[in-house]
Structures are given as structure tokens and as C-alpha cells.
Amino acid sequence: MFRSFAYALAASTALASGSVAWAAPLPAQTAPAPAAQLPAAPLAELIRPVDIPHEKFTLPNGLTVIVHTDRKAPIVAVSTWYDVGSKHEPKGKTGFAHLFEHLMFNGSENAPGDFFAPLREVGATDFNGTTSFDRTNYFETVPRAALDRALFLESDRMGYLLGAITQGVLDEQRGVVQNEKRQGDNQPYGLVKYKMTEGLFPAGSPYHHSVIGSMADLDAASLEDVKTWFRSHYGPNNAVLVLAGDITAAEARPLVQKYFGSIPKGPESARPAITVPTLSAPKVETMRDRVATTRVMRMWAVPGMDSADATALDVAAGALGGLGSSRLDNVLVRQEKLAVSVSASNQTLAQAGMFVISMDVRPGVDAKLAAQRLDQVVADFLRSGPTAEEVQRVATVTVSGTVAGLEAVGGFGGKAVALAEGELYLRDPDYYKKQLQRLAATTPASAKAAATKWLSRPVYALTVEPGARDAYEETQAAPKVPAGNTAPTPASAEGPAKGTRGAMPAVGQVQDLSFPAIQRSRLSNGIELVYAQRTAVPVTQIAISFDAGAAADPAGKLGTQALTLAVMDEGTTTRNSVALAEEQERLGTRIFSSSSPDLTYIGLGGPSANLASSVTLLADVVRNPAFAPAEVERLKATQLARIAQEMTSPGGLASRAMPPLLYGKDSPYAKLAAGSGDPAAVQALTRDDLAAFHRAWLRPDKAKVFVTSDRPLAEVQAALEKGFGDWRASGQAGVKNFASAPVQATPRILLIDRPDSPQSLIYGAQLTAEKGTDDLLALNTANDALGGNFLSRINMDLREEKHWSYGAHGSVNQLPNAVSYVISAPVQADRTGDSIAALQKDVREFLTTNGMTQQEFDRTITGETRELTGRFETSDAVLNAMISNDLLKRPDDYYATITDKYRGFTLPQLNAAARKALRPDRFVYVVVGDAKVVRPQLDSLGLPVEVVAAQPAASAQGSK
Template identity: 55%
Template sequence: MRLTAKSIAVAAALSVALPAGLPAWAQTAAPSSQVQAAAVADLIAGVDIPYETFTLDNGLRVIVHTDRSSPIVATSIWYNVGSKDEPAGRTGFAHLFEHLMFSGSENAPGSYISRLVGMGATDLNGTTWFDRTNYFQTVATPVLEQVLYLESDRMGHLLGALTQEQLDTQRGVVQNEKRQGDNQPYGLVQYARLEALFPEGHPYRHSTIGSMADLDAASMDDVRSWFIENYGPNNAVLVLAGDVDVATARELVERHFGSIPRGPANVPAQAAVPTLDAPVSRVMRDRVANVRIYRSWTGPGLTDADAVPLAVGAAVLGGLASSRLDNALVRGDQTAVSVSSSYQPFQRVGFFDVIVNVKPGEDPDAVAARVDEIMAQFLAEGPTADEVQRVATQQVAQRINGLESIGGFGGRATVLAEGALYADDPEFYKSQLRAYAEVTPDQVREVMNRWLSRPVFSLRVEPGEREAYVEAQAVPSGEQVAAAPADYTPTARPPLPGVGEIPDLDFPDVQRTTLSNGIPVIFSQAASTPTTRVAVEFDAGWAADPADRLGLQALMLEAMSENAGGLDAAELAEARERLGASISADASLDRTFVTLSALTPNLAPSLDLLAKVVREPDFIPSEVERLRAQQLSQIAAELSSPGGLGSRALWPALYGEGSAYGRPTSGLGETDHVQAVTLAEIQSFRDAWIRPDNAKIFVVSDRPLAEVTAALEAEFGDWRAPAAPRGQKAEASAAPAQPRIILIDRPQSPQSLILGGQVLGIDGDDDRLVLDAATEVLGTGFSSRINSDLRETRGWSYGARSSVNGLEGPMPYLINAPVQADRTGDSIASTIAVHQAFLGPQGVTPEELTRIIDAGSRRLAGQFATAQAVLGTLRSNDLYGRSDTYWEEAGARYRGLTAEALDAAARQAYDPSRFVWVVVGDAEVVRPQLEQLGLPVEVRSNR
């Protein structure tokens, strides 16, 4: 699978204005203060997604984008209906129906996700928002007809398959999805914001997830009416993108969709942009770590000419890393730990939001007044030309990077569908890019003043007890009653078409070289857009943190990213933004890495910035103190979230406090450790670990290795190791198994987060393809035993899963199950029972084996279809000691799997009697349930 064809002509011939000789991207960059980036107008000139379109007699619009670079096709079908179109008293129903559309159809009964997973689908999902409902997946070319059969069957042949049982189950799933979101810190803000900004009866006043009461009230009559009124072919756009031409597409679409009758004419709800009569101010309390300040306004919709200037203004104000609010509040006054500003347009309206997280100990009133002062000054002055240019470059870079993918949430199929649905123009993205390239500072200032001079909704969320939570009613499961009228007769169709032969994966060729100072370079020319991705990786990771200085490395990495090469934080951020480059420093448990995503025409100056971050960090004492305060605030935030609390308890319980793996996997560390870190310790840690004799460089680019190597050599070839010895990591040992339940009390939690697991007897260099396949049946896949039990059968969870967490050292098996609070004990008992049955008499079934073989062998092409995926595979292959052909050989290995092999692998690895469980929830509700399970229960307070 060689991703070298340029189906997207994205300015591949652009060059940066640098001296002649080597190609521009291979030359030594000019000093950052003199960087000359490619012009925005030049960058967008070649952005093009070629397509053809046709419309069936029943009104279905079809868009076809052909790209023969990989044997995969993305399908994306968008229905012009969302939560804004819901009738009064039925909020959340569009989203509920999205779930029901996955529950099976007349000629394809059972879970659609299970079927699609078995087809090898990747980028598989369905979503609902205010304006639309969409379903999408990417499959190998020979599977395309099966996918079209399924999509057409649920469009035209759904009613006869829907049952009351399905409605009740999916209602429970959606209500647990709502609990899961509401249970997060600040999780109730969205409801207060919508209710304040919109008057009663406005289509955008309610959230897409809806209210518990309205979800309770959804009936089978609602299901029937909603389907008939909204899901006709004349209310949909179907996009096929990838290895398909328009002639083939027309034949297949006509065959499977052509007989579906046209539905009622659908006109999406109209909605004016409301203006508040006067400013509205509200204070909420939540179990959060710091005060958060919001400023919100409504604005125009996606196709309005003011949408882009508002987005530019929002980015300058608080979206860029060098934004006005960042420079004033985070770096300047240091009264906030983070800020953001954004403009999010929908079909009819948009939302302009400013969010400021107040630094603990600061006066929220003073910070709020300062926010208003900065905004007033910005509205008076407007942005500079340089700020506007930086926003435009960032937006174009994001679009170009996104267009590498043909499907998923942001790929080419989505871009074409969104334009067709909202603007009646699949090429609407070009209009947006031109607007970014042409917008002026005066336009931004004028538009910002026009919309933000209106009354504002101000919200402050303070630490404290939450308001009472509105729970769902207990809905009894009904009998299996068909949703269709008594005289409804399902329409017979031909059976599901077969699948042709799918060739084995041809992974992009991997090449290797070495810089003059000995740094290995692992490379693949596998980008289908003019982009280059680089990862400079060090054998360190969070496991390298000293046991009494957990969080030291995270502080060091933040400092490296903020000040380097004599550039302060604002200057470094501005330089990245001018180039459309993204640079970040982070770590996993095993590796530390600094990554770059760059537009290849701007590669030389982008690599220069990367080298400054890696080689020339400026550990300025005042900046380190600022970043220390931010990290302490992040730790406090982690200790207020279910996931953060659970992870911090589970890993030390599994590995032991003294193990290199027995520490918070976020890397943020412990409060007292971070407070004690000295500047000398940061520098010493860097000398021990961030050095050329501990480094490897991974690259995926649209340019050949020789050119990329020349550019890397110019920036890293003369880097020499310090005199200090290289660091040595502590042993990543596992603690003796102590089966028990650790209950972390988090009052007022409508949902409990269940985590569990054990440390396995395998390391990173052990091949685990067979074990992973068995675990996919047990817990990793959507149709796994665990998820099917807790979500699809019982409706107690939005989603439950388990997996082997890949590490270089001893790997853990981890279970993750957010469940409704009143079913916490039952859920653990049921999950244990599922494991016992799977590891005992009820091993892998023939149907499960077929699904795993088909899924594993058919999805390979889609798994590695982007440069980012290729880069990740280069890095993981190196970490686990895999050959370059590991995934090319995987197809044959999947086809050779047997149920006996999967059962043996699982039974050898897993032992539920050794599991450690962590539950984050309301102890008053949960503890009595847990005490019935026969395991020791240790209760901890929420720190």
C-alpha cells in the first residue's frame, strides 16, 4: 500500500523563498525572526478534491471522489436532520434514533456495528448534532457493495425490524452516555449556556443529548414517525471517496438505493440568531479544582460571510498559542492557568465563547474584570495583519492535514458532504479557505464589534457541591413488539452480496539512515499531501522520573516547548503559527518525544524550530515557576475527574508504589514532588535523557529520504552528547496480586467509573497478535462479550471495554466500564461472570472467530492509510522490536487463527481471581453494593 499518488493537489510545487541549491525544505533555515513562510494564498491555490455528482430519481444526492492510491473506499451518508428539528417534549430523540439505526434492519438483523467490524471497517461511527445525523466507515474496496447494502437497508427497510426491547435498551445506553458527560467536571455547563442564550421554543435551546424526562417519554410511535419524516433518500447526501469511479458508484448506488421511495419533503427548522435583552450573569457550583469564567454570545451560521472573521477574531483573542488572552493572563499577569476563545458555527447560528481557568488563589472578580478589559481593548484596536496571517496559515495547515484522510470525522468525504448539506456546494471548503486568505484586520474588527457589542452571558463555575441531578425514571423492558403498523409488510430484498478477494497489505517501504553524529533515522515516503511529520524520540518516558520527583519530566517538557533558542513563549508560538507548524513535547511510560507536523514547503524553518526546542531549551526561572503553577493546577483538575482519580489509584495498585510503572500515567506527578523540583534537577534530567546518544528520529514525508536527511543533518548532525552519563530507568516490576476493591468516594456522581485489571506475564517484545485477537472477542471490540453484556443487553453503560495496554515492560490487562451508579456492584459481578464463562466452558464461538478473522485481515489497508498512522507504526514497531513487515504478514496470520489458539492464549494470560478493582463513585450509593461481592473494600476519600 504505497501512499504516493497525489489525488489531492495540495500545493505540492510550492517552495519557500530561500537560497538556491538544495530543495527549499532541505536547506538550513534562516533565523526564526527572519522566517519567510509560504503565502496563504499560495498554500490554498492547489487544494482540490476532485469529484463528480449525480442524483437518483428518488432524490438521493451522490458525490464521488476517486483516489486510487490505496484499495479502500470511505462511505459517508449525511441526513439533513438533527436535534434542532426535534418537536417539543422530545429532546434527545434524534440522537436516540441514531443509536436505533445501528440496531439492525429488516434484511440485516442484529448489530450493524458488529457487521461492519466483521467487514473490516475502520473510521466507523455515527454521530448526531444540532443540524445533522451521519454514518460513516472506510472499507477495503471489495467490501464496498456490502456497506452500500447495509446503508440502503436501514434507509429503506428499518421499520419492520425495530422492537420495543431495542428502544428500551438504547434509551438506557443514551441515558448512560448523558450521565458519562454530565459526570465530568463542568459537565453541566452546556445546559446552562443554551438555556441562557436562547429563548423558550428556539430550536437550538436544548442540547443534542436531551433531557432524562424526554428520553423516558420517547415511544414507539415517535420512532415510527421520526423515521418516516426524516430518513428518506431525498433528505440525504451520500459520499463515496477512494478507490471507486463514478460509473461503478452509479451502478451500485442505483442497485441498492434506487428502489427506496422518496420521503416527505423535509425543511430543516429555521432559527433566527437571538440577542439577549440585557446582560445575563450566573454562578454555578461543581466539584471542580478551580474557578472557571465564561463569556458567551450567539452569532451567525456557517455560510454567513461573518463566520470566518469571527473565527479569526476568536483565534487571535484566545485560540492561538500566542493569543491576546494567553499573553496577558497566562504569561503576563499569571492570574489564569489556561484560556481559550472560539467561534463554532452551525447551520443557522453560531457560538462565540471565551473560557478562562482562574489560577487558584487569585481573585475571580479581578480576573473577570481583566478579561473584559482585554476584550474591550481588542474590539477597539482589532487584530494586526500578522495575527490574521498566522490564524489563516494555521487554519489552512489544519485543513491540508485533515484532507490526507478520505473518511472519518474530518477527511475528504466529510468535507464534501458538509458543503453539500449546509451550503448546497460540495466545494464550500474552497470558499472558506479563500475567506481566510482574504480577510483583513479591519473586517475582523468590524465584525467582532458588531456581534460582541451585544449583551453577554457571563457564567462563573466555582468549587462546591453540585445542584441536585435530575435522574431518569426506571423504564421496564417491554416485550418484542414491532414498531411498524399492523398492516406493514417488510419488502423482500436479495441477500447480502458477497466480498471479493482482498489483497494482503503492502505497507509503505521503510528506509533507514544515520546522521553524522550517530542518530538513527527511520523513514517512510508515505504522505499523500505536502506534509512532513517528525518524531524525535528518546528512551526515557514517565518511567524515567525519579521516584521522589514524579512530574519532573512533565515540567521539563513544558519548559522546553515554551522557551527555546532565545525565543520567549510568545515568539516561539508566533513562529510556529506563521509556518502552520505544530510542535509538542510529551511522553508515554516508555518513551519521551518531541513531534513536528509541518507543511513541506515550510519544512526547513519548521525543523529549525524543532531543533531549538530539542537542543536549546531556555529554562528561565520565572517561566519555570509559571509552568509549575500550571502543572499543580492540572494535578488538581485530574484529582477532580473520574478518570484521573481512577488511573492514579489503579497503576500503583497493580505495579506497586516503587515500580517504574506504578505511577500516574498522565505524567503530571504528585503535588509535593512538583513543588520540590529545582531548576538544577530539570537541567540534570535533560542532560541524562534528552541527548543524541539516546535518540531516534522517525519521519514520514511526501519528499524522498535524501532530501529529508539533508534537512535533518543541517539541524541535528552536529549535536553532541553532554559529559554526564545517560540515565538508567528503575525496574518496571509488578506488585504481588492483591485482589480487592478500592472505592474512591466522589459524592454526587450519577455514574460510577469501574476500572480493573492485572499485570500479565508478557513484555513488549512478546508477540501478542493471538492474545489481542482473543481480547477483541472478550473486551476490545464493540461486539465484545463485556460491551455486549453491559451496554447492549443490560443498558447499564454507554460503553465498556478491556484491552492489553502495550508497554515495553510487563503489560497490564485493563478493564474500563463507566456504569450507572445504582448498578455498580451488579456490573462488576457481571463482568467477572463474563470472564469466567469466556475462560471456561464458553470460549470463542465459530461466529466470533469468523468475525475476528474477517475484521483483522480486511481492516489492514484502512489502518495505515494516513501518514500519521504510518508514523505511529514505525514507532511502535521499534518499541516492540517488530520487523518492518510485521503488519504485511498479519493478514495471513489472522486467516490462520483458530478458536483453540485464541482460547489457550486468553486462559494462559487472564485470571479474574487476581483482578484489582478501582471504583470512582458516590460511596453512600455504591459501597453497600460492593460489599456484597465478597472482596475486601478499601474506601478512600476524594483528595
């Protein structure tokens, strides 16, 4: 699906109170007159731009190198992929590949210490590592002037790592990984991932166990075990290095030879023998978890990347349950209202795959009857197959997403990933192109044949029911001490590794950010248009920002905004919900809606070739929502189920509990506590309520349009003028009331009892006296050292030093009418009290006796200035910046001038900014965890403690 900027903005989707103007009664509903199909560019035109020209060469030691030149910015993506994943792990060594991913970030012989430090200093962006069943990869995007430094680091951990792996480093990262595992397990449906692979692949299959492995195997890992693992798999002949960006192959070859050429070959990583298993008979299992909705799943093991059937199964999955207009959606969600959500996906691995159908049963519906109907729809699909139009829509949506994703040179996606994946798995870096060719050549008959062949075999049927979580073998709260050790060894206890390669390369002159010029214009009705041209990919993104958001949700009817937005995307006066979904898919365009505390967004992202038609469709959604009563009732049930899900997840519970403590009950921001809504209020909402909200808040006099596009402003404006130029406001506009200043509660701990939680989620927050529209760059920059990134005091303490957490951070939450500081720390349950004490100490020392150091200051200023070009590589990032600047009343050239602001800061200035805004004794805490484990740990902290139960949203069961 299209990668829209909306997903970044949707991090804050909770709603707040406001007032809605009186609205005249709605006219009687009549069936919409069908709209004519909008013109759409042919698929071939969308596929044409998908091209990543490259050169490939191999060093004598076997390292494969691929270079792609992209001159849009002075940055280079460095992506190193190793042919080692969890499928290579023998019995008793599960989780080793992922554990080693962590170990390789903890320094090497010639670059001791955490790898994030030198990467931060050079201004790296998108730097991380991931492990899958099939491979491990490490990646960073760096300024061109820092490429030597990045290559030195990557080569050093490839060839000079063993001397830096100590018992202390192993113990440290073992604890971090185990808390990563607990964090995943702690989520609703968090144990399903284990059931999937164990149910589909037999014991002994390389795909049978999870990537993260078992606690027991991680506990048992010895120092010699992990060193042997490294020697067996991480040689250059088992790796692919991709450089994508401001570099040519001629420039790359001597650099790669210089840094990697002397690393000797290692053993070849043997590709395990894997056949696609077929169950001898249907397998049916039921598990219980603390979830709000019954989930019914149907799964089959299917072929991997090297099979032509994989693409045909992708198409079948899209038509069956991947598209918004899919068969399963239409029957089970829209027509018969048996489910609140349903999906089908083909998860392709290198040597096999998993075809997964998942349905969340609508509360109040008999799950067995819903499951029977699901099976009937799947059987009907296998008999009939997809239509030609469905196949075409799946292909269009897929291609549109691919084009958008290729704007980035690296990161979790982007061009480097496409090249590396094809080379590592199939020795073909152009495989991405062959995939698209297969996609375009897929017919209804070939998709039907593949689906029938693989989905007619015995199924693995898994049902997850609400209830107390079933016991499982890895629920222990604390890690076991490895044999032979009385306690984990501090990572620094054995001293730095002794290097032989000399100092790391210096970084040359990094080019300053060239932020795109922002142009402003207006439509004929006065709506302001804010535009930036981005030509890297032929994609347009449009966000209509309305002055509404959380503060506009009607008092006493919290959840109105969320339901209004949901129903708007499910039918207009000329297109019903199915027709609207099909039109988006034909155009390869995704219409989205979202909200923040202060703004409501409706927009689109899609191919610029379909710009005019996409804007026409967007205008229909924004201006002509039908609010059909049947759709209102259906989506009300969906929203109630989502509310109930929020009340079963640690993050949802904490997010709903904190706002009243932070802002006080009279602030509109306190209504963020409603999350997706108050269940009783949502249950009572009517069509009239939604239409009234639309008239009062989603109107032209409250709208502003933000656009990034490869098309010129004149063309974009012409399309918007046609769709919105004659839109006029009528009636009274809604008014938000921020007259009451927010008032924080006195320091305390609210403990939300969530039984059987292997982790506790800690939120610590305080309201500041700052104004959101002030220039808070100094405060945000100071926070880089306290909680703002991986190297911050908070994260390094709880994760790297104590390894009680997978990660912790603190951030300045800058809203126009309130500024708060919020710490988030998921920690192992038995260390909850200790973790709060550690956070209190970290914050207190930072604000009193041990403020930002000169080393932290230098690293922050250097890193912030050098990373700017990489940070704004994509249209998503630019569009977000445009909207934020406008909301916080910053000038359009804010980021064009920010480099000089960073360079003008002094260390005393940043420490003063932090000490002015924050007080260590003012924090309030929300803790979500198992009270019987956590409550005794909190008594020594000197704060009042209140314990409340995590109650599910009972009203979610009431909509039939």
C-alpha cells in the first residue's frame, strides 16, 4: 500500500473536547447516483519509472558490491546484507542471528564502544540493523563526505569484531534482546507469531522457530558459542554490500577495496534444505489471550521467492483480502457485518512463505458462525478466482507502493534494499524488476491456479479468544544468570579492544541542507496552498489540514471526529463504499484521514500520472460524504472494537491514563485520554452527529492544503481548483476553547493492573511553562543528550548499562497550546521500581549536577547539522516539516536556516534551556503492569501510588 506521510502524523490520533455548531436537519437519504469511472493511467506507464541502474563487482575475497548512482542529495546509503538468519540456527542455538545483530552494534577492535556514537557524529540517518529468517542486514545513510568513516565501521565489524566481544558485552546484549522479546510478547496477540511458524513448519524445519529465539537458548549462549557463530557466517564471501546515492562505481571500487579487501574469506554459509511442507490433515488450535476481540486465522505454507507462484499468490491475496474492496471485506465486513476487520497476505520468505488470512470477529457475533462464513468465502474464491479487474487493481496498488518506496536510497526500504534482496537470495539484483513483470503478466487464470494449488491443501486454523492468557514457557520476569556467572558482567569491565588499523577516517566538509523552496498560493475560494516540488519519484502527496483535531471533538461525544473520518472514506453521494475503494485502487491512490491534538487531516498519495483523477476523488470524499446510516452503524462497531483493543494493550492503557494527569480535566488536551473515543458516547452517535461535525469543522474556511509533487505548482493548483475552488463555507464554524490553562496533577504514580505482563510500561511526564509557538530548538537540542536518541542518558542507562529495557526515550511534546516532556520506558516487570528510580536519578542529575557535557554537546551539534540532508531526503519528511512549521508559526525557511542556529548554540545555553523548562520533582507516572509483581516495588520511591484495574471497554460488546 502507498507509503503516505499520514502514518507519521497518526502517532497522535486521540481526540479532545470542543463545540459543534447547530446544523440544519439532513435531507432524506437516497441511493447515490453512480459516478462515472475516472480516467486512469495504464499500468505500463506506472511501471516505466521503476528502474535502479547499477554496476556490480566482486572483490577477490568474495564480497559482492553493487553501486547505484542517485544525485538528488549529497548522501550515500550503505547497506550490508549477510547470508545468515534464523533458518541457519541449529537446535539449541535459536536466536543467535538476532543476538549477533545486537552484538555487532557494540563496537569492534578498531572502533571500540557503541557504533551509534561515530554514526551519530557523522550525521547518519536511517541507521539500524534487522534480522529475518533468511538474512541479517545493517544499514545507514551518511553524508557523502562521511562515506569513508561508514565503510571503515562496516568493514571493521565484518573483519575485526572478535576481539571486542567480551563476556560483559554478551551479557549486556543478551539482556536487551530478552527484553525485546518480552516487549513483543507483552502485546495483545503477541504470542501468535510463535504459533504460526510452529503450526506450519514441522519440528526440525529451519523455519519452525521464531527469529528472536527462546529464552533458554539465549540464556545458554556462551562466549565461545557466539564467537564460533561469527566465524561461521560473517565473512565477506557471505555478504552483499550496496552503495546507493551520490557515488559512482568508479569512485566506490577503490574505497571498498581499501576497507574490505584485506578481510579473509570465511566458510560458505550453507543454504539449508527447505521444502514447502503440507500438513497431513487440517490442524485446529485455540489459544486465549488478554484481547478484546476473537481473531480467526487460516494459514498455509506456500512457495518462496524463487517460485513463480509467489507473485500469483500475492495477487490472489490482494483480491481475496488485501484490497479495500476485497472479497472478504465486502462479504464479511460490509455486507454481512460478521467481522470488524479482515485481511489476507502472502508473506514470502526466501525458500518458503506463509499465506495468512486473519479475521477479527465483530463483538456479539458467534465466532464459529463467522469462521464458517469465512471458509465459505475462501472456497468460493478458489472456485471462481479473481476477476480481470481485481487483478489489475492489485497490480496498480502494488506498483504505486513500489514507486513511492524507491524515493529513499536506503533505510528499511528504498533502492538499496531492492538491490540487496535480489542479489542475496537469487543472485539477481534486478529481481525487483522481474517481480513487477510477473505482476503485470499475472492473469485471473494464473492467480486462480496458484491459489487453488496451495490453498486447497490442509489448513492450519488458529483461533485466539479473549480470556486469561494461556501459560507459556517463557513468562519469567527476570533473565536467568548464565552458567558460571554470579551476575552479568559490566560491558566495560574488560577494557577497550586493541585495534590494529589506526584511527577512524576523518569526515570531510559536509554540505549544508538545501531545503526545498516553499511556495504559497490560494485557490479562488481563498484556501491557502503550500507547495514544495520534489522530483525524485513521480508521486504526489496532498494533505488538507483542518483547524480541528482533538480539541474539536464535541464535549460529551468523544469519538465523534474519529467516526466522522472513518465514515467519510466509506461512501459519498455518488460512490458507495465499494465503488470508492475500487476507484482508489484503479488509480493507485490512497486516500487517508488522520488527526493530531490540534489538526485534522484528509489527503492522498499516489502516482502523479493520475493527479487530476485522484484530486477529483479526494474532493468527492471531503465535500460529499454520504454518512449512510448502514455505514455509520457498521463503522461504529469497528470503532468500538478498536477502543476495546486500546484497553488491552500497554500503550493504549498508558496513553488514555496520562492526559488528565498532565493537562488537568478542564484542558481540551485532557480529552486525548479518550483515545479512539468514549465507548458509551460512540455507541450513542448518530448520522446527524457526524454530519454536524463535518459542517462545523471540515470546511473551506478552516482548511489549508499542503502538497509535495514532481508536477509544477501550476498543474497541481489547476487540479485542486477544479476539485475545491467552488467550495464555500456555510453556517457557523466550530470554535475551540483554550481559555483555561492546563494544570498538571501533583507528582504521583498511577499503576494500571494488567495481570500476566512480563514487562511494565512506564510513562513519566511533566507539563512545562513553555509555549508551543515559541522557538524551542534549544530545549529540543538539549534533550538529545537526556532522552532524544539512542545515545541519550535515559536509553544508555536502562538499555545498555542495566539491560532492563529494549529501549527508553524522552521527548518534548510541542503542541501550540501546551508543551510537555514525556518519558516512555518498557522495562522487565521485576525491575519496574528500580527503573523509575533510575529515571528519576538520570533526570535529576541532568538538570542539576551533571548537565549536558562538552562531549555530548559536540556530538549533538555536529550530528544535527550533518544529518539534515539525509533527514529530508523524502517527500514524506518535507511534507511533515511544512505542516509542523505552519502549525507552530515558524517561517517557511525554518529548516533552511536551522544549521546556523545549531552552530550558534553554546553549552551553557542548552543546559539553561533544559533547566528552565524541566523540574525533576514535578513528574507524574503511569505504570501498566502486573500489580502483584510491581506494587511492592513502588513503595520506596516516595510518591503516592494509586492502583486501578485495566478494565475492557464493555460498551464495545453492545453494537450488533
